[in-house]
Amino acid sequence: MARMDFLCWRAATLLLLFASGLECISVHISNEEPMYIIPGSTLVLRAHIQYGSPDELAAVTWERQAESGAPDGRAALAACPGGSLPLAVQCAATRPNVRASVEREASVLHVSNYGKADVGVYAVTATGKAGQSSTARCIVREYEAVHHVTVSINVSHSSLVCGEAWGTEPRFSWLHERDAVTAGVGRVSPDGATLVVTKLPICGHFTCVVSNKMGYSSATYTAAPCEQSGISGSTVAIVCLVVLQILGGGLAFLLWRRYRNRNRGDRLREHMDDNI
Template identity: 85%
Template structure:
């Protein structure tokens, strides 16, 4: 066997190892983190389908199951046909508040009138014509709790203030110093917003932590010693005002004295003229 025949035989053998028409199929949901929904609103989940060509997709299904993973709580929500539709294709569902569609390598699920029973793990499964499937999941929870019991504590050794909140859903933290937003001159806020590292020396004034979410907000304030800069500026203003008043009083007194001197000089001149006559 010649070298050329040997190489051709090896290449043919390698080509036989790769299956013809293998699908490249995957799906993912935009919301990777747990998604919180306010009761009564509409849950919207969008799944992006990646495939070699849209025609490879034969079916798309949506399901929901409890976070515990109990199989008895699993429920089918919608079943969608595949293909390459130019217009949205509506999916079949036996639930009045569920609506789903497929269009241009994407599937969208709507659950209207969201309630506590709709919480759980939502799964979308895409199946190809060759039988290969891909599944993406998203945890959905009820947005039920406003923020409660906000508190601020100080860590003296680390020159930091820590904001605590009891059980609010998705709390967002922000900081104020003397009613103004905290800047780099005052301190640095941690990535989660709950901790303020104070760079202002010494720590003084009022530090307020505001915790909010979609249902409301609450706040707490840590009060340190009054800032000296405020007292100094107040004293400076008082001193300047006193000096200005003294200057004005002195100037007015000088003008009155000059006027009095001129009047007395005129009277003396008239008296001298009368005596000479």
């Protein structure tokens, strides 16, 4: 009898686990990492929903709250129906720039003309008819332009350090006298922010350019002028031209003087002949 009771208890447990498995609902957003949206563009969030029977899903809701978690920063964005959904169904949105839809295993949220008021933590909640629910969240921030680029020097390490205030996804590049930095001038750190100068002493103009999707900004460190290592090709050309001009002028002067002396001798002989 005890054995029969144990088997009945185990069978009931398995049935409960099987039933609870059918009622399980899970949801997750494709963009798990924080997202950065350029102002004026459209935010698109896609949530994948998993549940059991087609009629098990009761509702899907979208909302946004402040990243700090303040209760007053929470706002409902859209409410979607559940049930059997073979095709996409539009949801009821609470704002004119919000559009959402729900289908069999997914829900998509669009926020057009994204701005500062749309920054925060976006949450999607899928609720089953038995009351069970699952929520997924994604942090969405505003994509910031590059601001306040600076260049400082670390004399002891013969390096230049480029700094930027708060731009999103900054990319660094270096110029020396308006040309891209080569191995003969220095080497750039993996993140691009530091330039270790190998050409010593440090001289000339070093410019750090910081850019991202919204534009760029730059700053320049000016050292002592670089000494010329030799005469350039243009200098040689100018010197040759001056020398040729001097030689040409001297030759012309000699020819003119010779012609003048010759004419003077002819006139002198003519004068002597007239006197005789």
